[in-house]
Amino acid sequence: MYSTLSSGSSAGSNVFACAAVSLVSLLVLLLLRHYLPLRTTPAYLLVPIFLGLALPASIILLVPIDLASSSGVDSVDARGIWLPERVVLVAWRIAYWLCFSLTWAILPLLGEYADSGDRSPKQRLLYSLRSNARYQLAVFGSCAVGLVYFSLQSGVKVTDIKALVVALAYCWGLVLAIYLMGHGLVAIPRRCFRDASVSGTLRRIQSSAPVVHDKLQDAVQEVEQLEAQVAQLRRQKSGAPRDLQDWIEDLADLSEQPEARLAGYSTATLPMGEGSVPTIVTKRYLADLTRHVTRARHKKARFIAAWDVIVADAARTQAILDSAASKALDFGRPSQFGARFERIAVRTPYVRHLLHVRILPALRCLLGALFSLASVCIVWSEVVKYISPRLSIINYTVVHHPNSTRGQIGFPGQVVAAAWISYMCAAALTSLGEAKVWGNRALVRRNTYAESACWYASQTAKLTVPLAYNFVTFLPREMREATTFHQFLGRLIILTPLGRWFDILVPIFVLVPVSATLFGLYGKIGRLCGLADALEGEDDVESNPSGYGTGGWREGRELIERELSLSAASSSSALGLERRSGPARLPTIANNPRNLPPPALSVPDVPSNSSSPTASRSGLQQQQRPTRAPIVAAASAEGEDDNAFSEFAHRVKNTFDAVEAPRWMQNIGDGFKKPKWMSLDDEEDESREARGGIGRWFGSPSSSGEGRLRL
Numbered sequence: 001m002y003s004t005l006s007s008g009s010s011a012g013s014n015v016f017a018c019a020a021v022s023l024v025s026l027l028v029l030l031l032l033r034h035y036l037p038l039r040t041t042p043a044y045l046l047v048p049i050f051l052g053l054a055l056p057a058s059i060i061l062l063v064p065i066d067l068a069s070s071s072g073v074d075s076v077d078a079r080g081i082w083l084p085e086r087v088v089l090v091a092w093r094i095a096y097w098l099c100f101s102l103t104w105a106i107l108p109l110l111g112e113y114a115d116s117g118d119r120s121p122k123q124r125l126l127y128s129l130r131s132n133a134r135y136q137l138a139v140f141g142s143c144a145v146g147l148v149y150f151s152l153q154s155g156v157k158v159t160d161i162k163a164l165v166v167a168l169a170y171c172w173g174l175v176l177a178i179y180l181m182g183h184g185l186v187a188i189p190r191r192c193f194r195d196a197s198v199s200g201t202l203r204r205i206q207s208s209a210p211v212v213h214d215k216l217q218d219a220v221q222e223v224e225q226l227e228a229q230v231a232q233l234r235r236q237k238s239g240a241p242r243d244l245q246d247w248i249e250d251l252a253d254l255s256e257q258p259e260a261r262l263a264g265y266s267t268a269t270l271p272m273g274e275g276s277v278p279t280i281v282t283k284r285y286l287a288d289l290t291r292h293v294t295r296a297r298h299k300k301a302r303f304i305a306a307w308d309v310i311v312a313d314a315a316r317t318q319a320i321l322d323s324a325a326s327k328a329l330d331f332g333r334p335s336q337f338g339a340r341f342e343r344i345a346v347r348t349p350y351v352r353h354l355l356h357v358r359i360l361p362a363l364r365c366l367l368g369a370l371f372s373l374a375s376v377c378i379v380w381s382e383v384v385k386y387i388s389p390r391l392s393i394i395n396y397t398v399v400h401h402p403n404s405t406r407g408q409i410g411f412p413g414q415v416v417a418a419a420w421i422s423y424m425c426a427a428a429l430t431s432l433g434e435a436k437v438w439g440n441r442a443l444v445r446r447n448t449y450a451e452s453a454c455w456y457a458s459q460t461a462k463l464t465v466p467l468a469y470n471f472v473t474f475l476p477r478e479m480r481e482a483t484t485f486h487q488f489l490g491r492l493i494i495l496t497p498l499g500r501w502f503d504i505l506v507p508i509f510v511l512v513p514v515s516a517t518l519f520g521l522y523g524k525i526g527r528l529c530g531l532a533d534a535l536e537g538e539d540d541v542e543s544n545p546s547g548y549g550t551g552g553w554r555e556g557r558e559l560i561e562r563e564l565s566l567s568a569a570s571s572s573s574a575l576g577l578e579r580r581s582g583p584a585r586l587p588t589i590a591n592n593p594r595n596l597p598p599p600a601l602s603v604p605d606v607p608s609n610s611s612s613p614t615a616s617r618s619g620l621q622q623q624q625r626p627t628r629a630p631i632v633a634a635a636s637a638e639g640e641d642d643n644a645f646s647e648f649a650h651r652v653k654n655t656f657d658a659v660e661a662p663r664w665m666q667n668i669g670d671g672f673k674k675p676k677w678m679s680l681d682d683e684e685d686e687s688r689e690a691r692g693g694i695g696r697w698f699g700s701p702s703s704s705g706e707g708r709l710r711l
Contacts, residue, residue: 049453192365208556377393468485
């Protein structure tokens with residue numbers, strides 16, 4: 001270790017590092033408690049998910065400690081938090097290789113294991129291995145190509161295999177991280193500025209209400225059809241073996257419908273044919289049906305939670321707008337979706353009105369300005385860090401002792417470095433929830449699907465290490481190469497000229513997602529290619545204020561007001577469902593000048609005989625909506641949410657299929673009889689298309705992933 005670090009003791013730094021790691025672990029546990037039921041989640045899922053979140057958060061602390069330990073200052077008092085070199089190296093080995101194992105092996109296997117509908121652990125493990133086989137095959141194929149390049153570049157060595165694995169994992173993680181971070185660097189400041197306008201916030205909430213309401217209706221209908229299929233299977237279980245009969249009973253116990261309603265389903269509910277109960281019930285059929293039921297229930301819970309948040313936010317925002325006349329704001333009983341400190345910290349309605357109308361919008365504008373400045377600094381540093389490192393703005397904010405003989409980073413610089421890394425990781429991780437190409441994965445309060453939780457944890461572990469090292473490249477070269485992080489990871493990345501140029505050029509492409517998000521290119525490209533539903537997001541509300549093609553904010557306002565009215569009358573929803581009793585209650589608006597009752601957990605529908613244009617449009621849409629075909633459990637049915645790649649493949653195929661050949665080309669070959677072997681090839685092609693074709697590699701609906709894209 002350097003002489004400046006060997007003259008002092010690291011006892012204080014050891015205590016601080018242990019306290020920081022304990023605090024990070026506590027925060028991760030609180031985060032897991034918010035999204036997962038800790039008491040019912042198995043330990044084999046909870047521990048890897050906890051490590052997949054705690055280790056990346058610890059890396060945010062480890063990078064500043066590494067910087068201060070390897071390039072401390074001349075003064076012992078200004079050294080900051082530092083640890084011995086051996087301790088830092090061991091910490092990097094544990095953090096990196098655990099994140100690597102969780103990202104590429106453990107969490108993907110556990111996610112598919114939890115998603116399997118089989119009952120025995122052996123069958124669930126086999127299903128998980130089969131589901132990940134294509135993904136792992138593509139990973140091993142890229143490793144083989146990289147190994148050929150390494151052998152041609154410097155010969156085959158044992159260390160080259162380790163360098164190859166590290167470099168490929170870093171390259172793929174960096175590409176994904178740069179894209180997501182570029183999107184988040186624009187989305188976070190834009191959201192702060194937009195939330196500063198109360199009326200604009202209400203308009204966006206109302207514009208998103210029709211889309212969420214339609215998806216909730218589809219999810220409820222899907223659950224009802226699956227429960228009808230379970231009820232029909234339960235009546236015909238007499239011919240099945242004893243173990244399958246117990247499986248059917250357990251599946252019926254999972255149903256949300258009461259016993260009387262399950263018994264009331266007739267055989268006519270599911271017509272015989274595709275999707276009906278087969279004559280011979282097999283384990284494979286029951287496993288697929290169990291998986292479909294579990295996914296449908298979590299999908300329904302996801303949109304119920306989304307609809308509850310929309311109704312609660314709309315009621316609160318409308319109350320803030322209505323308080324402009326009376327200068328008094330009272331939300332009544334606190335909501336689980338609102339700030340819980342409001343009833344304690346702000347006691348008078350007038351002060352609460354000032355807080356929500358004046359103070360909070362000003363703070364959001366200030367945060368938006370700060371985040372905008374931080375985003376500009378990051379983008380600028382990414383572009384100029386290899387052209388002229390002295391022009392990097394982040395370099396000057398971290399290195400506070402430029403005139404020192406060794407230079408360089410004290411405790412204030414460590415705090416700033418941790419803040420930069422946190423903002424870069426937050427920009428990348430917030431984009432995961434906004435992108436619509438991940439299938440049906442979503443985070444739901446206290447009810448997140450186990451497969452979704454594993455996937456989000458794996459993405460967090462995958463993105464943090466490339467972003468952390470990308471931050472280290474903002475610093476001067478001599479300081480970067482002195483860190484243990486560079487000696488452990490960086491030298492393996494730049495071992496070949498290809499890796500060196502990759503590390504230089506790829507971060508510059510952050511300008512592509514930044515420009516696409518800043519100028520709304522996603523929605524324009526989506527409308528041009530016919531993928532507007534897959535590429536448009538929250539940012540396109542401003543460019544389409546009328547909500548044309550999505551139901552409009554007026555229809556959303558009517559849906560929300562009808563929901564509030566139905567909850568006041570304590571009536572069931574128009575869909576004929578039982579009143580849902582969620583784990584938490586929604587707020588009661590006490591002094592609302594509009595006299596709107598509080599929201600409730602019901603699923604309203606727009607009646608078709610309404611006189612308003614939006615209601616008539618929704619009613620007509622409801623009348624014209626065909627009855628869903630029964631869900632096929634034996635084969636892989638349609639996915640819940642097709643991703644952009646599969647939709648693009650389908651549209652390109654339909655475009656070429658719809659092209660009509662000229663008349664002179666249609667008559668070619670009429671006088672020739674097609675050989676038998678060519679007819680067999682056509683039949684094989686048709687069967688291959690029916691199985692999904694090349695689209696299953698990207699997570700097409702016919703694959704086992706059901707619209708879930710594996711990256």
